[in-house]
Structures are given as C-alpha cells and as structure tokens.
Amino acid sequence: MTQHILSGEPPITVVLRRSARARRISLRVSRLDGRVTLTIPAKTSEREALAFAESKLDWVRGHLADRPEQIDVQLGTELPFQGDLIEVVAGQGRNVRLQEGQVAVPGPDERVGARLQGFLKEEARRRLIAAVDGYAAALGRPYSKITLRDTRSRWGSCNSAGALMFSWRLILGPSEVLSYVAAHEVAHLAQMNHSQAFWDVVERIYGPHKDERRWLKDHGEKLHRYRFDG
Numbered sequence: 001m002t003q004h005i006l007s008g009e010p011p012i013t014v015v016l017r018r019s020a021r022a023r024r025i026s027l028r029v030s031r032l033d034g035r036v037t038l039t040i041p042a043k044t045s046e047r048e049a050l051a052f053a054e055s056k057l058d059w060v061r062g063h064l065a066d067r068p069e070q071i072d073v074q075l076g077t078e079l080p081f082q083g084d085l086i087e088v089v090a091g092q093g094r095n096v097r098l099q100e101g102q103v104a105v106p107g108p109d110e111r112v113g114a115r116l117q118g119f120l121k122e123e124a125r126r127r128l129i130a131a132v133d134g135y136a137a138a139l140g141r142p143y144s145k146i147t148l149r150d151t152r153s154r155w156g157s158c159n160s161a162g163a164l165m166f167s168w169r170l171i172l173g174p175s176e177v178l179s180y181v182a183a184h185e186v187a188h189l190a191q192m193n194h195s196q197a198f199w200d201v202v203e204r205i206y207g208p209h210k211d212e213r214r215w216l217k218d219h220g221e222k223l224h225r226y227r228f229d230g
Contacts, residue, residue, distance in 0.1 A: 001016065036053075036064075075109060083177075085101075143158075166181065
C-alpha cells in the first residue's frame with residue numbers, strides 16, 4: 001500500500017491498495033477513523049486511479065464532514081461509561097477512580113487519555129469475563145480464552161477453538177449491550193453461524209435482544225469517536 005495526497009485545502013491523504021480480486025477502481029471513506037482507501041485492480045495505473053480519486057474529491061470531503069466529531073479525551077471531557085455520561089477530572093493517589101458522575105484520573109495532564117484507556121480496558125475485561133462465564137455456564141460450553149482489541153468492524157468474535165474476542169469500547173455503551181454481545185459470542189460456541197438455531201441459543205441464554213441490536217446499529221459507531229492517545 002502507498003499513500004498519496006489529494007489536492008485542495010485541507011489536503012487529504014489517500015491510501016492506494018492494489019487487489020488482484022478488484023475488477024474496478026473503488027474509493028472508500030471510513031466513518032470510524034476517516035481513512036480514505038483507493039482500491040485498484042492489479043493492472044490499473046496509479047495515474048488513472050489518482051485521477052479517479054481527484055474526480056471524486058467533493059464526494060470524499062462530504063463523507064469526511066459527515067463523520068461523527070472526533071473527541072480527544074482530556075480533563076473536562078465528558079464521555080459515556082456503561083451508557084451514562086461521566087466527566088474526566090483530575091485525581092489523587094495512584095489509581096483511576098469512579099465517583100458520582102465523574103472519573104478521577106491522577107498523574108500529568110498529558111497522560112490522562114492513556115491512563116483512562118488502561119482503566120477502561122480493565123473494566124471491560126472484568127465485566128466481560130463475568131458475563132461470559134455466566135452465559136457459558138448456562139450453555140454448558142467452555143471457552144478457551146478472551147482477548148480485547150480496539151476493533152473497527154465488529155464488536156466481538158468467536159473462532160472454532162473457542163477463543164472469544166471483544167472490543168473494549170463496549171464498556172462505553174449501556175451495560176445490557178455489553179451483556180448482549182457477550183451472550184452473542186458465547187452462543188457461537190454451540191452454533192458457528194447465524195442460523196435460526198443460533199438465534200434460539202441467544203434467546204435462551206440472554207433473552208430478548210432486539211433493543212440491544214438496534215442500539216449498536218444506531219449508536220455504536222459513536223463509541224469510536226473518543227481518542228485516548230492525545
């Protein structure tokens with residue numbers, strides 16, 4: 001992959017990716033991180049591909065402008081935690097602490113985002129393990145391990161070895177949404193598909209889940225707008 005700069009102000013970086021499977025030039029703007037990807041067939045010239053991108057410049061800028069506002073987390077930021085808004089404030093001592101309507105983060109200002117992200121990951125891990133343990137016991141199927149990542153395209157996954165993966169950003173959403181995603185992936189321990197049998201398992205170990213799925217569809221992408229790296 002190579003990077004190129006499209007004309008205009010502000011300049012836009014586009015990542016050019018060749019694909020043996022591509023049959024035509026395609027342009028994609030990620031709503032999550034604003035990455036602009038230009039995918040081209042193996043035999044298409046870069047000049048032709050970049051000319052195509054330049055011709056779509058207004059379309060690219062429109063999609064970038066339509067993305068949810070990105071928020072750099074620092075002291076004074078309000079961010080969701082288990083569905084409720086909390087304010088990031090300066091803390092004392094060694095540990096990040098939750099208090100009424102706030103999360104207190106000790107240490108230098110430039111480390112607030114990184115320290116808070118570490119805290120959120122640990123909270124997500126703790127709550128997801130508790131949820132997964134309960135659903136796996138109800139299902140009568142063991143899992144092999146749990147890993148947390150900052151995934152962009154999915155909230156969780158389960159492989160054939162019983163390894164479960166979750167986005168740690170689930171901790172920012174409502175608690176019932178985190179629980180639903182945990183149950184969803186545990187259900188894959190019994191059904192590695194999305195057949196009716198799979199959804200029957202989800203219903204049995206979790207219960208009705210229409211509202212949780214709707215919340216993720218309507219609001220999930222907003223959880224990715226919080227940046228913790230400064």
